[in-house]
Amino acid sequence: MTGDDTKHLPLEDLHAAAGARFGAFAGWSMPLTYPAGVMKEHLHTREQAGLFDISHMKLFEVSGPGAAALLSRACPLDAAALDISQSKYTFFLNEAAGIIDDLIITRLGDERFMVVANAGNAATDEKHLRALAIDFDAKGDFDAKVDALDRVFLAIQGPEAWAALARAGIETGSLLFMHGIEPRQNWFMSRSGYTGEDGFEIGLPEADARDLVARLLKDERVLWIGLAARDSLRLEAGLCLHGQDITPEVDPASAGLMWAIPRDIRAAGPFIGADALRAIIERGPAQKRVGLKPEGRQPVRAGAALFDADGNPTGHVTSGGFGPSAGHPVAMGYVQTALAKPGARLFADVRGTKIPIDINPLPFTPHRYRKG
Amino acid sequence: MAKTYFTEDHEWLRVEGGIATVGITDYAQEQLGDLVFVELPETGRKLAKGDTAVVVESVKAASDVYAPVDGEITEANSALSSDPSLVNSAATGDGWLWKMKLANESQLEGLLDEAGYQVHIG
Numbered sequence: 001m002t003g004d005d006t007k008h009l010p011l012e013d014l015h016a017a018a019g020a021r022f023g024a025f026a027g028w029s030m031p032l033t034y035p036a037g038v039m040k041e042h043l044h045t046r047e048q049a050g051l052f053d054i055s056h057m058k059l060f061e062v063s064g065p066g067a068a069a070l071l072s073r074a075c076p077l078d079a080a081a082l083d084i085s086q087s088k089y090t091f092f093l094n095e096a097a098g099i100i101d102d103l104i105i106t107r108l109g110d111e112r113f114m115v116v117a118n119a120g121n122a123a124t125d126e127k128h129l130r131a132l133a134i135d136f137d138a139k140g141d142f143d144a145k146v147d148a149l150d151r152v153f154l155a156i157q158g159p160e161a162w163a164a165l166a167r168a169g170i171e172t173g174s175l176l177f178m179h180g181i182e183p184r185q186n187w188f189m190s191r192s193g194y195t196g197e198d199g200f201e202i203g204l205p206e207a208d209a210r211d212l213v214a215r216l217l218k219d220e221r222v223l224w225i226g227l228a229a230r231d232s233l234r235l236e237a238g239l240c241l242h243g244q245d246i247t248p249e250v251d252p253a254s255a256g257l258m259w260a261i262p263r264d265i266r267a268a269g270p271f272i273g274a275d276a277l278r279a280i281i282e283r284g285p286a287q288k289r290v291g292l293k294p295e296g297r298q299p300v301r302a303g304a305a306l307f308d309a310d311g312n313p314t315g316h317v318t319s320g321g322f323g324p325s326a327g328h329p330v331a332m333g334y335v336q337t338a339l340a341k342p343g344a345r346l347f348a349d350v351r352g353t354k355i356p357i358d359i360n361p362l363p364f365t366p367h368r369y370r371k372g
Numbered sequence: 373m374a375k376t377y378f379t380e381d382h383e384w385l386r387v388e389g390g391i392a393t394v395g396i397t398d399y400a401q402e403q404l405g406d407l408v409f410v411e412l413p414e415t416g417r418k419l420a421k422g423d424t425a426v427v428v429e430s431v432k433a434a435s436d437v438y439a440p441v442d443g444e445i446t447e448a449n450s451a452l453s454s455d456p457s458l459v460n461s462a463a464t465g466d467g468w469l470w471k472m473k474l475a476n477e478s479q480l481e482g483l484l485d486e487a488g489y490q491v492h493i494g
Contacts, residue, residue, distance in 0.1 A: 021403075038431045039406040228405065228432045297456075298409045299429050322408040322431045329408075351411075351427065 026120035041229035049158040050225035056119035066142025082107040093273030098248040106180035152209035157199030168215040177369040196237025238362030254285035288340040291362035292331040378489035395468040412448035441479040443472035
């Protein structure tokens with residue numbers, strides 16, 4: 001499973017000392033759980049503050065006179081319209097409007113942007129962006145530079161996250177959800193996350209990270225949280241995992257992510273995949289992403305086929321597991337558009353047994369973001 | 373007098389009067405993490421060694437538990453329907469999975485004893 005080219009987190013020694021159980025994810029050896037276990041880690045994050053090492057994710061800085069135009073070509077986004085410190089959830093799309101990756105882009109300055117990309121797609125993203133930048137340069141549009149940053153990336157999530165950061169000497173007071181700043185040299189901090197809770201993501205040099213982690217872990221409200229709970233938290237929050245819930249074969253309209261694309265960009269934006277996306281919107285997507293709540297206690301997992309009451313195939317599950325805060329199994333997947341209505345009852349095939357499963361609004365647990 | 377056996381697949385069997393009570397070891401429950409569902413077998417089902425008898429589901433994944441020997445299910449631990457976490461808190465006690473009538477007691481000779489199992493998990 002783990003070959004020689006498995007990547008290791010810079011803070012791996014700290015996770016090992018904390019008793020982490022490691023597993024492979026997107027080419028990285030990642031802490032899956034700590035001794036508290038996934039259930040307690042999940043609930044602790046919703047009740048207090050969870051600390052996640054997400055250094056497998058990649059930070060890119062895009063800068064130069066052509067930075068905004070480059071990002072508005074790569075993503076269905078008006079990068080020039082972002083305020084400084086404003087963040088936006090967006091995607092790289094291919095020509096067919098398939099999602100190459102989902103990203104958060106923050107405007108750092110007039111000609112500087114931070115792009116946060118997924119671990120498994122980081123190399124593809126970098127290549128894609130660099131190729132676009134060269135193409136831009138060749139056409140004489142503008143100059144734009146892409147720098148992959150060497151940072152430790154931490155997330156601290158939960159209702160006590162801001163207070164724990166304050167005690168560790170980092171004031172977050174005026175920073176609102178989906179905004180990001182550079183509080184210190186080579187630091188990037190945004191109020192964002194992947195749990196549905198209030199929280200922060202902080203990219204910083206390794207030495208600073210070791211110092212911050214030590215200060216945070218002195219606070220009894222803060223616990224290390226592994227990738228297993230990160231997955232159950234994001235699933236309850238209805239957030240997509242790229243590679244499962246969204247892929248290069250899935251477009252934003254089918255994925256129910258059109259809220260991330262401003263109306264004027266949908267209509268006239270110059271982004272890659274625009275023609276394909278407009279055609280999909282025009283005829284309507286054949287399938288839509290929905291939340292799914294299995295009846296009973298048995299989890300329904302990714303890959304399970306979905307059927308209507310007459311036994312006709314109608315879709316499939318892309319993520320599924322147990323929701324510790326919801327208190328029942330939770331899932332999401334794609335179903336034929338005509339059936340994609342909350343309350344509709346379908347059936348999931350789990351090892352040959354048909355389990356009733358209802359379309360459920362997302363998220364399963366309410367978002368608690370600090371918006372103002 | 374009950375005698376306890378172990379398998380390399382991290383199961384234990386407590387055998388008394390031709391009936392084996394089967395569960396997973398403490399090491400196995402630790403590896404799986406918090407269980408949220410146990411798919412129990414029906415009484416009377418005949419199993420051959422290696423058949424999937426039970427599926428245990430953690431928050432993250434589903435794992436098969438195999439029949440360690442041939443036999444017929446005589447009872448499933450219905451307490452696990454309402455509280456699957458018993459497997460985590462008492463893997464070798466109240467968290468047992470099923471009982472089976474042994475079809476061929478000589479199969480027990482191929483299993484590990486506790487010392488052998490401890491060596492197996494290192």
